[in-house]
Amino acid sequence: MVRELAQNLVDLIFEWGYVGIFLLMGVESSFIPFPSEIILIPAGYLASKGDMSIAMIMASALGGSMLGAFINYYLALILGRKILRRYGKYFFIKENALEKMDNYFAKHGHISTFIGRLVPGIRQLISIPAGLAHMNLAVFSIYTALGAGIWALILVMLGYFIGENQELIDSYLKQITLIVLIVLVLLVSWYIYYQKGKKAKK
Numbered sequence: 001m002v003r004e005l006a007q008n009l010v011d012l013i014f015e016w017g018y019v020g021i022f023l024l025m026g027v028e029s030s031f032i033p034f035p036s037e038i039i040l041i042p043a044g045y046l047a048s049k050g051d052m053s054i055a056m057i058m059a060s061a062l063g064g065s066m067l068g069a070f071i072n073y074y075l076a077l078i079l080g081r082k083i084l085r086r087y088g089k090y091f092f093i094k095e096n097a098l099e100k101m102d103n104y105f106a107k108h109g110h111i112s113t114f115i116g117r118l119v120p121g122i123r124q125l126i127s128i129p130a131g132l133a134h135m136n137l138a139v140f141s142i143y144t145a146l147g148a149g150i151w152a153l154i155l156v157m158l159g160y161f162i163g164e165n166q167e168l169i170d171s172y173l174k175q176i177t178l179i180v181l182i183v184l185v186l187l188v189s190w191y192i193y194y195q196k197g198k199k200a201k202k
């Protein structure tokens with residue numbers, strides 16, 4: 001039922017073209033858990049038939065992703081600390097935890113944001129700690145765009161080359177997600193090694 005409702009929503013907004021992709025990706029990138037797969041894979045398929053432009057799909061998807069990310073970022077930036085200072089004690093979140101988060105994002109916010117945008121279940125949420133930590137907006141924007149852009153391109157290309165074969169899409173998507181996670185683990189391992197090397201030289 002949920003899948004049917006989601007499909008109906010996609011069908012409705014695809015009538016709006018690139019604006020629909022922009023809006024849906026904005027929803028997907030904010031608090032509402034709406035899978036980008038059911039937006040961008042069909043869009044890639046439409047591009048393969050010549051009904052849409054890959055460049056415009058990517059621009060719309062990236063613009064929507066950035067909109068959703070900025071919504072989360074600014075909500076956390078403006079309201080997050082007030083809420084945590086008032087209610088954080090009920091969730092065992094102390095003031096010094098916020099200071100540690102500030103320090104962490106000052107040093108490692110770029111890699112955390114980039115990786116977070118590529119991890120299922122986390123990509124919508126990584127903007128919240130970034131906003132709470134007052135992460136530099138330019139750095140946040142660059143690494144959010146990089147991560148979101150890579151993921152969007154993967155999904156669009158999947159739809160472009162495989163089309164309507166849902167079974168094959170599901171199989172390839174699982175494989176691609178696994179490969180992305182392995183690459184991210186290797187990237188994190190390298191980053192930790194690099195940071196230890198920098199500390200050792202000081």
